[in-house]
Amino acid sequence: MRGDRHLSPAPSLVILGALMPRADPVTSLYSLAHLRDMPAATWDALVPEGQPFLSHAFLSAMEDSGSVARNNGWAAEHLVLEHEGKVQALLPGYRKWHSYGEYVFDHGWAHACERAGIAYYPKLLGAVPFSPVSGPRLLTADAAAGHLLLQALPEYLSKAGLSGAHINFTDPALDEQLARLPGWMERLGCQFHWQNRGYRDFQDFLDTLSSRKRKQMRKEREQVAGQGIDFRWYRGDELDQAQWDFVYLCYANTYAVRGRAPYLTREFFSLLAERMPHALRVVMARQAGRDVAMALSLVGGDSLFGRYWGCLAEFDRLHFETCFYQGMDFAIAQGLQRFDAGAQGEHKLIRGFEPVITRSWHYLLHPGLRTAVADFLLQEREGVMAYAAQAREMLPYRREEGH
Known part of the structure; x- marks a missing residue:
């Protein structure tokens, strides 16, 4: 059922054992290299209703069609938390050797690392490939399982040879969880959605x-x-x-x-x-x-x-x-009720699409890089919020409509 894994069960158990009051041999964290190795019913049981991009059908179509594959810089690395043989939490993810197809642009961070001799790739991306659509990214049967998976991520990254984790276009529930965990940095973006x-x-x-x-x-x-x-x-x-x-x-x-x-x-x-x-x-x-x-x-x-x-x-x-x-x-x-027509947007703005703040979260293992990115994000945040406020003033609605 588990298919290919980038880590064997033993290191995964060490990660979890360090987080639990006592070692728990019936709980494991592993990565799934092919979505076809997990039954669709098992995966979809943790996907909330109304989330077609997270479905087994959509993500497996990406893999099985070769749209995401090792030879084009994407390798599926879906994290699975399992307890007593039952899947309790999932983080759809990909090991990446570039930053294309993400719509949260960190090319500048990668270039800075290259100049400084710091390895930025491979990295772990928690996202839907080529789809800048906000929604759940951590799929769980209960909050405790999801929290355990997030706690295990830093050591997982270190053991798996990854520079960091980037979780894009998150929902409020995950925003709240990551805001309470040390080391995670929030990044804001702005899209334009139409409201019916x-x-x-x-x-x-x-x-x-x-x-x-x-x-x-x-x-x-x-x-x-x-x-x-x-x-x-x-x-x-x-x-x-x-x-x-x-x-x-x-x-x-x-x-x-x-x-x-x-x-x-x-x-x-x-x-x-x-x-x-x-x-x-x-x-x-x-x-x-x-x-x-x-x-x-x-x-x-x-x-x-x-x-x-x-x-x-x-x-x-x-x-x-x-x-x-x-x-x-x-x-x-x-x-x-809502029409999300994709990324980018002033041409949407003048047609009634309203600014919406999007969020992504980033965890970087290198302490110097983490400090530099944190400083950058503080400055960028002010600019994004000012841009969204200015965009709202340009909406085409009559002022008496309350827009």
Whole structure:
């Protein structure tokens, strides 16, 4: 059941034994190198509802498709705390030899280490690959098991030859736990999410905006419609392989135009469609009966998560319509409360997406590096909070709406 491990059970027991009142031979901490070696039901039993990115289906599709693999700088290293043969806590994680695909940028820290002769890689990343979506990162059956796993992490890092641990896009529960543990440093970020405040339709949303912004959005949508483009939504099980080929071609093209290779493989999309079609939503933009663009999203709980987009030809304002307005329409129609359209954002801000503070946590073994990063994060924190406050002042809502 445990599959390949980067550490044998014996060192893991030593780690836990140092934390417990007395050695506990029935409790172990080990790392799982292939998610396929753990039954989906065992993993998913610890995943909260409404978290499609943490599901066995999503993360195993990343691994089985080769989108995350040792040869591209990612090696699965999921930490598992087991008691009496039963999994009690999980930390989805990856051993990494670079910092790409994370959306919490620590390249500067790595470059500083290189100049100082300090090994920054490999490091441990607790995250969903290529997915800047906040949510639980520590999956537990009970709080005590999760706390024990977190306590064991520093010694695990040392024994496993890792420079530190980085847990990205955390939820408030983990924020609270890590804030109480020594050595962990909090880093803030800012994203932009759209909130559905019970709108009856898109016009109802537009009515909450200032006159100028309302006219601008209406004009943008009219410009797309005026090019003869319409839209059709699909669930994951409603697309055939030729359509998935098109989805991938559009996705890959967003990287090709920047001279980069895509993170995800074509097989990843087919595996998603096979393993979790109920969570997938794809909107196709069509002109004269031919697909010209697409946006792929996931649904989880009360939220819509926009993930991948692409087009094969340039059309005026098509990006805004496909990635934002179509998703807002969908969220309203389905009664979803939140639309997270991905990272980055001033172009979202002026369309009603509100600033949201995100958090990540970092534990570095090298004391000098830890001190330097802590000083940097204090300064960065002030800038992020000021940026979010300034962004809120630029929202397009009428002031009497309370925004």
